[in-house]
Amino acid sequence: MYGDHLETVCGCVVGGAGPAGMGFLFNALKSGAMPELAREGLIIVDASPNPGTGRLGDYRITANSVGDVFLDCLRDPALRDVFEPLEHSPAYWRIRRQAQSAPQLADVAELLAEASTLVLNFIVEHYGVKLWTRTTITEVVQDDDEYHVWVEAEGRTRRIRCRALVLNLGGRQDPQHLLDSLADQGLAVPPSARVLSADTLLRMNAVELRDVFASTLARKGRICVVGGSHSAFSVLENLADALEFAGLTEVTLVHRSQIRLFYETAEAALEAGYAFDPQKDVCPVSGRVNRSGGLRYRALDVGREALAKGRIGKTGVRLHMWQTLEGPVGHFDQARQALAESEVVVQCTGYQPMLPVLSYAGGGAIRLMEVKGGLDSDPSGCPLDSSGQRLYGLHLFGLGAGLGVDPRLGSEASFDGRIYGVWQFHNDASGAVIDAVLARLQQPVVQPVSVARRRVANREEQRQPFIWPVLANAPS
Ligand SMILES: Cc1cc2nc3c(=O)[nH]c(=O)nc-3n(C[C@H](O)[C@H](O)[C@H](O)COP(=O)(O)OP(=O)(O)OC[C@H]3O[C@@H](n4cnc5c(N)ncnc54)[C@H](O)[C@@H]3O)c2cc1C
Incomplete structure (x- = not known):
């Protein structure tokens, strides 16, 4: 050897x-x-x-x-x-x-x-x-x-x-991957928009984030986060915390499927008023709801608040959430418009x-x-x-x-x-x-x-x- x-x-x-x-x-x-x-x-x-x-x-x-x-x-x-x-x-x-x-x-x-x-x-x-x-x-x-x-x-x-x-x-996070997956759904990002990766933004402190978004905030440009997982909700919270006092008032979240929340048991999910599919969303081995794909801990809190109140974390920043696949009526069109108007699109769609x-x-x-x-x-x-x-x-x-x-x-x-x-x-x-x-x-x-x-x-x-x-x- x-x-x-x-x-x-x-x-x-x-x-x-x-x-x-x-x-x-x-x-x-x-x-x-x-x-x-x-x-x-x-x-x-x-x-x-x-x-x-x-x-x-x-x-x-x-x-x-x-x-x-x-x-x-x-x-x-x-x-x-x-x-x-x-x-x-x-x-x-x-x-x-x-x-x-x-x-x-x-x-x-x-x-x-x-x-x-x-x-x-x-x-x-x-x-x-x-x-x-x-x-x-x-x-x-x-x-x-x-x-x-x-x-x-x-x-x-x-x-x-x-x-x-x-x-x-x-x-x-390859930006082309995001553009391709949006295109598969008939959605597009304008060529003028900046595509930023969640991976980069999640490693920045508040000062660095303000720097990156300063020009967009000054123009009141639209910010769209794409994804529905832990990273997406972490990005939303970090942006809202860092940018609210720099003028951020709202963000749009475009997500393909339903936002999934994690619960230890079906009973806990029912108690919290969370709608789930008992066949598809419950792990047959552990009995947990959305065991693999559900938001947990801090992302779970941010996700729950966003679904219930349309606000991000402890801030007053509003969140619009549009589901593009099998979502409620009108969501797909809202998502298309949000993306078309975006100045910044944040990629939170995996690695x-x-x-x-x-x-x-x-x-x-x-x-x-x-x-x-x-x-x-x-x-x-x-x-x-x-x-x-x-x-x-x-x-x-x-x-x-x-x-x-x-x-x-x-x-x-x-x-x-x-x-x-x-x-x-x-x-x-x-x-x-x-x-x-x-x-x-x-x-x-x-x-x-x-x-x-x-x-x-x-x-x-x-x-x-x-x-x-x-x-x-x-x-x-
Ligand atoms: C935002 C985020 C949050 C996460 N949170 C959690 C969490 O809470 N809990 C959890 O369990 N998991 C979490 N994960 C998932 C996962 O555990 C981490 O991403 C973890 O860092 C992945 O480990 P890795 O070794 O695959 O990659 P990395 O952490 O990226 O490590 C790669 C290693 O390869 C080396 N390397 C890179 N290129 C080369 C090269 N060309 N030649 C030689 N060496 C090279 C680097 O120096 C590094 O040591 C999270 C992931 C993300 C993106």
Whole structure:
């Protein structure tokens, strides 16, 4: 394993060590799979200097789950010694004090960052795992039974050959995706409108938001938020809080389907006067209403208030809500007019996976098949290419990719998106990936190595400079 400086060979690469990649590593450690996973060599590659939390801590909002859900990711007898230092961590105690309420994501990220550092140090020391920080994956080439992962660090390029690649580089919001999905419904945004992504706005403070919207507010321009999920209601609240005193009086929300609210039980939903479909909206396993697709915690409060009073959060900012698919009479036309008049349209319609250039060794580009809310993959996150071929050995399940609902764990029938979240990354989602990766590492290699080597020579000619590493933690 590992090899020389010209190229590195290992069993598995974990590309991206944000909450998804780290969930995989935590789970491998606590389930006892780490020795097996690291046997042929395990390299963790992440672009940031301090991997562990990805973007999660940048969002200026509360979590969509209680603090205990995050603590549960750390609570395992197998991890007790590794996490002992957390007893002295202010971040840990802050989350513990909010075990039954939703903490700020910044606090969650601080805890996950500390826990991730402990896990990374431990697996590097005990299992010979290599951690390459400040290293960017630029390209992945599938060559028969292997993946060639091209990475760059400090201006230098090198290649890792591996049999399994767990690739979670986060998500992005492509404005064209929004325009296409609106066009599918017969809706359009005027060419003069600015399309802003929720992802960017949710990372801004009030001063930054006022800056972005100053000219629109000065002209009393219309602002339209598109989407109906947690992000949409978080954006609405952040905008209303930041901009009310700068002159914001109303916002329009255009959403495709009904706004769904989460309730622990059907009785609680009935008591609250919430209308739901007992067949389609209730999870048969847990009995929860809109378990996967419903607004929770702060977004739930904002959503409820908006539905009941037409106002956003604690502010006086009015909210007009127009449903475009099977909505009440007149809603579609109102939505079309609102979009046509908008100066700013905020995209809150989900994520696409951030991917490096993906190609076959023969030269063609690999396009991954998509489904609503993410990638079309099997329960272990193994995707299909556009010709329907499964890319064995490649696994994606983080932001923008997600996984389909596991019927054994339950969900509501009306939910047709993909599932992702920190707890899933640490448990069910990564569990299936670990099983698939271990099974693959145990299979004999199909392709003789000499063929792969011949192709490297060609690529080396194309790629200059190919200079050998002074990479952080590079194998020596
Ligand atoms: C607004 C918002 C709120 C959310 N709130 C919650 C919540 O409350 N609870 C919850 O459970 N989930 C929440 N999620 C969902 C999910 O848990 C987070 O999005 C989480 O950050 C996703 O983790 P990730 O690892 O897939 O991606 P990221 O967090 O984006 O991490 C990606 C990692 O890949 C690395 N990387 C990126 N590009 C490269 C490259 N080319 N080469 C090498 N490394 C690279 C980055 O440095 C980073 O470490 C939320 C998501 C959003 C968008």
